[in-house]
Structure formats: structure tokens, C-alpha cells
Amino acid sequence: MGASLPHHAPVPERSSSGVRAAVGAPDELSDAQALDHAVAELVRRTRFPVAFGGLVLDGAIHVTSIHGARTHSLDGLVVEQARGLGGRALIEKRPRLAIDYRSARSITHDYDRAVLGEGIATLFAVPILVSGRARGVIYCGSWAEAPVGDVVARPAFAVADELSSELRIRDEVQRRLALARAMPGVSPALPAAAQEGLRETYAELRSISALVSDPAIRARLDRLEQRVAALSSDAVEPLAELDVRLSPREVDVLACAALGSTNAEIAATLDLKEGTVKSYLQSAMAKLDASTRHAAVVMARRAGILP
Structure with a gap:
């Protein structure tokens, strides 16, 4: 040299x-x-x-x-x-x-x-x-x-991977936004496939955010999560007014449960113990006054907590 x-x-x-x-x-x-x-x-x-x-x-x-x-x-x-x-x-x-x-x-x-x-x-x-x-x-x-x-x-x-993840998520959000804007005005409801993809994107965002320690990156991911969740707000009935505040981990677990994941699958996705996942689910169900995880997911969607 x-x-x-x-x-x-x-x-x-x-x-x-x-x-x-x-x-x-x-x-x-x-x-x-x-x-x-x-x-x-x-x-x-x-x-x-x-x-x-x-x-x-x-x-x-x-x-x-x-x-x-x-x-x-x-x-x-x-x-x-x-x-x-x-x-x-x-x-x-x-x-x-x-x-x-x-x-x-x-x-x-x-x-x-x-x-x-x-x-x-x-x-x-x-x-x-x-x-x-x-x-x-x-x-x-x-x-x-x-x-x-x-x-x-x-x-x-590590910095490159974090930026790559954020750009990938932003691309997906923009794709979903474009899809929503392109919907015919006759019916504002998203097609089932698009709605499911939206929920998968949201759950992935939550799982990525759970593993990020940098507060600035977490804040940016939180904004993206809000935008993803907002995409379905015009496609459903008016939001229910619930005096409920779920913890971030309870939302993470519910977002995965909304995709049909088992407790074991949720535990693997969020790097938690299966018993911890069960505890978060039970707590969320109690707060939402729901007797099953499915009912909890439905209530969370009606309240605008989940897409």
C-alpha cells in the first residue's frame, strides 16, 4: 500500500x-x-x-x-x-x-x-x-x-441491515398505500387478500421493532406501524370507543395471534417463552373483555389497535 x-x-x-x-x-x-x-x-x-x-x-x-x-x-x-x-x-x-x-x-x-x-x-x-x-x-x-x-x-x-429493513418496510407501506388509493370508489373495503397482507406487514413490523434497542429507530418503526394500521381504518365500521390500553408486548402477541399463529410460533417470532406469550394473551383478553383470542383480535381491530 x-x-x-x-x-x-x-x-x-x-x-x-x-x-x-x-x-x-x-x-x-x-x-x-x-x-x-x-x-x-x-x-x-x-x-x-x-x-x-x-x-x-x-x-x-x-x-x-x-x-x-x-x-x-x-x-x-x-x-x-x-x-x-x-x-x-x-x-x-x-x-x-x-x-x-x-x-x-x-x-x-x-x-x-x-x-x-x-x-x-x-x-x-x-x-x-x-x-x-x-x-x-x-x-x-x-x-x-x-x-x-x-x-x-x-x-x-448492523447499520446497513437496519437501514435495509427500514427501506423494505417503507416500500411495503407505500405499496399498500398505492393499492388503497387505487381502489374503486364503489366500495372502500380492502379485498381479503390485501387486508391479510396488511396484517402480515403490521405483525412483521411489530416483531422487528421488538428486537430493536435504538430508540430513534423504534420511534420511526412506530410511525410506520401507525400508517399501516391506518390503511384499514376507512375500510371498516366506525372505531369502537374502548377505554383500553394494551402494553406493547400485548399488541405484539395479538398481532401475531391475528395471523393464526400458535403460542409456540408467537414465542419463536418474538423470542419469548411460550408461557410468557400465554400470559400476555390472557392479559390482553381480560383488558378487552374477550373470552377467546379470536374475540380479543376482533375487539382490538374494532378499537383500531390492530389493522
């Missing part, structure tokens, strides 16, 4: 504000905001000083989020497929690493002006795969040559 780049004179660290232009209403979290959160997490979790990333638009990676940069060299960067480190990661659908970016021979150097202009010596690129399709790439880098072992790779993969 060649020599690392000289250390730049210290200047204030900066975060890209370009993501603001890509968002709509404050209550509607965009894909760009999800990406920006992931890039910020890269800096926090990997301890690499600079991170950036972009989603794919018209076949190219458009970098919209930058955290920790000391210059403006990366601003507006657009990476074509198969070009540079990120372009290789995109088409190969696997992480790519350049410990000494300047002398790396396995990549093209179309973007040296941006990368070397920031003073980056080591660069690690991880593709964001959603349902087998590369949707973007996130990068983390250092201003001196640095090894990328488990300390960096594992948290970077």
Missing part, C-alpha cells in the same frame, strides 16, 4: 444539510432521512471519523448525507455503477474495502478528487440491499490508513 495522505489542518467537523431538501412534511419520514440517520450511526458506532452515503437514482449513487467531513469535497458526489469503490460495491452487492485508497488497483479512480480531497486514506463501502436489490451505499472512512476488522465491519453491517 502507498503512503497515507498528509493530515489536514484541523477545521470544524460538519454534517451535510442536503438531506433537508429531500424531505417533505415533518411528520413523513423520507428514505433520505433514514439514510442520514444510518450515516450518523456509522460515525457513532464504528468510530471512523467520516461517513457518507447515498441512495440509487437512475442507476447511480447520489450522495445526500455526509457526517464528520472537514471539507466540501464530497458534496454533490454522484457515483456511477462499477465506478470507484462504491460503484463496485453496488453492482457486486458486497462490501468493498480500500485500506490505501490512493494506490488501490482494484477500483477505478474516477472520484479521487472528492475522496482524496477530503483526505480519506482508508474507505469502506457497504451496499444497502433491499429484497435482493442494491438501493444505495454507505461509506465510512479515516484520514489515515486503518485496518477494518470486526470492530468496524460488524457495526457497519
Whole structure:
């Protein structure tokens, strides 16, 4: 490997504000905001000083989020497929690493002006795969040559997986919304197959959220859950007014029960003991004044707790 780049004179660290232009209403979290959160997490979790990333638009990676940069060299960067480190990661659908970016021979150097202009010596690129399709790439880098072992790779993969899950869920929500809007005005009720798919999506959202410890990600997942649940609100009779407050775990268990899952299957999905699942079900049934799990699900739907 060649020599690392000289250390730049210290200047204030900066975060890209370009993501603001890509968002709509404050209550509607965009894909760009999800990406920006992931890039910020890269800096926090990997301890690499600079991170950036972009989603794919018209076949190219458009970098919209930058955290920790000391210059403006990366601003507006657009990476074509198969070009540079990120372009290789995109088409190969696997992480790519350049410990000494300047002398790396396995990549093209179309973007040296941006990368070397920031003073980056080591660069690690991880593709964001959603349902087998590369949707973007996130990068983390250092201003001196640095090894990328488990300390960096594992948290970077975790961030990529979290972003992938969120984008996949957002895609499904948008698909359901589009389906609902396309329904003929004669009958607002969703077809049975669409309604069942909606409930499966909601249950999966709940199971994913239950395994996430990051409060910011949990909050975003909660908003998506609310949107999924709201899709069926116009397709049913007016909501029943019930003075009932179920715990998050009771809702998780009921959402799985609504799909016909057994206690054992619910326990496996939510990583709980079967006896714990039974306890949550009994508690939810008592609160909803229901004698069976089926009746509890029906009451929860009438109250707008479940889709």
C-alpha cells in the first residue's frame, strides 16, 4: 500500500444539510432521512471519523448525507455503477474495502478528487440491499490508513441491515398505500387478500421493532406501524370507543395471534417463552373483555389497535 495522505489542518467537523431538501412534511419520514440517520450511526458506532452515503437514482449513487467531513469535497458526489469503490460495491452487492485508497488497483479512480480531497486514506463501502436489490451505499472512512476488522465491519453491517429493513418496510407501506388509493370508489373495503397482507406487514413490523434497542429507530418503526394500521381504518365500521390500553408486548402477541399463529410460533417470532406469550394473551383478553383470542383480535381491530 502507498503512503497515507498528509493530515489536514484541523477545521470544524460538519454534517451535510442536503438531506433537508429531500424531505417533505415533518411528520413523513423520507428514505433520505433514514439514510442520514444510518450515516450518523456509522460515525457513532464504528468510530471512523467520516461517513457518507447515498441512495440509487437512475442507476447511480447520489450522495445526500455526509457526517464528520472537514471539507466540501464530497458534496454533490454522484457515483456511477462499477465506478470507484462504491460503484463496485453496488453492482457486486458486497462490501468493498480500500485500506490505501490512493494506490488501490482494484477500483477505478474516477472520484479521487472528492475522496482524496477530503483526505480519506482508508474507505469502506457497504451496499444497502433491499429484497435482493442494491438501493444505495454507505461509506465510512479515516484520514489515515486503518485496518477494518470486526470492530468496524460488524457495526457497519448492523447499520446497513437496519437501514435495509427500514427501506423494505417503507416500500411495503407505500405499496399498500398505492393499492388503497387505487381502489374503486364503489366500495372502500380492502379485498381479503390485501387486508391479510396488511396484517402480515403490521405483525412483521411489530416483531422487528421488538428486537430493536435504538430508540430513534423504534420511534420511526412506530410511525410506520401507525400508517399501516391506518390503511384499514376507512375500510371498516366506525372505531369502537374502548377505554383500553394494551402494553406493547400485548399488541405484539395479538398481532401475531391475528395471523393464526400458535403460542409456540408467537414465542419463536418474538423470542419469548411460550408461557410468557400465554400470559400476555390472557392479559390482553381480560383488558378487552374477550373470552377467546379470536374475540380479543376482533375487539382490538374494532378499537383500531390492530389493522
